[in-house]
Amino acid sequence: MNCSLLETGGAALVVSQFTLYGDCRKGRRPSFIKAARPETANALYEQFITALEQQNIRTQGGTFQAMMDVQLINDGPVTILLDSDKQF
Secondary structure, three states: OOOHHHHHOOEEEEEEOOOHHOOOOOOOOOEEEOOHHHHHHHHHHHHHHHHHHHHHEEOOOOOOOOOOOOOOOOOOOOOOOOOOOOOO
């Protein structure tokens, strides 16, 4: 938790979910009004992968706007749940 991917020699799994910005402050059904357009989101996704690779971080990405089935084993020291009452 105190070391970067560069220090550990780890890799980054980059999941393309930029378009899933959802505002859930008004109930159970999220609003996607502020989500990026697919063209913008895909460009950001590709730029992020490129930025990691330029730092010599191994990456594995997916196909943007495709169905993905990602499985993991949460084997870390902590699980962090991010939540905010902050109104934007």
